[in-house]
Amino acid sequence: MAWTTGWVRAAASPRDSAYLSALESLHEPVDSLTRRGLIKDGVLDAGLAGAVGLLATPAVALDVDIRVGGVQAKAWHREAAGAVATLATIDGIVFELAWFDAPQWPAELARVTVVPEDVDLADSAVSAVAR
Numbered sequence: 001m002a003w004t005t006g007w008v009r010a011a012a013s014p015r016d017s018a019y020l021s022a023l024e025s026l027h028e029p030v031d032s033l034t035r036r037g038l039i040k041d042g043v044l045d046a047g048l049a050g051a052v053g054l055l056a057t058p059a060v061a062l063d064v065d066i067r068v069g070g071v072q073a074k075a076w077h078r079e080a081a082g083a084v085a086t087l088a089t090i091d092g093i094v095f096e097l098a099w100f101d102a103p104q105w106p107a108e109l110a111r112v113t114v115v116p117e118d119v120d121l122a123d124s125a126v127s128a129v130a131r
Contacts, residue, residue: 022093051085051099054078058085064112068119075112079105088112 026032030039038045058078066073075088085099086108100108115121 026093047099048097050083051097054080054083054085054099055087064088064109066113068115073112077105077109084108 033039033044033048038048055076055078057080059080060078062077062079064073064075064077071090073088073090075086077084077086079102082102083099084102084105086097088096088098098108
């Protein structure tokens, strides 16, 4: 495995190599979840387990992909039986996982689409028909 990783790193661009280095520096998942109180006495938090299950088996799925300046944010929203789970990232390394009741979904969608204050806005390239 080390040879494969080294070969991939040698063949990859500097950006890809930085990404691989970042992935290799992450903590072990069990340790990370335990520190956050999501694994207690070897048992995964029921809410987290439910959120992961909901991401895999939704009744409704909504994917959000937004680019502002040079930053691209992706969020996957899944809903079933009055519950929502979301998974979001801007770098593909750090992810935000959230789960909540469906009536809170509009507020979450509004949060996802807020343009940061430090971004200079320009005219949209999207056709007026599509807006």
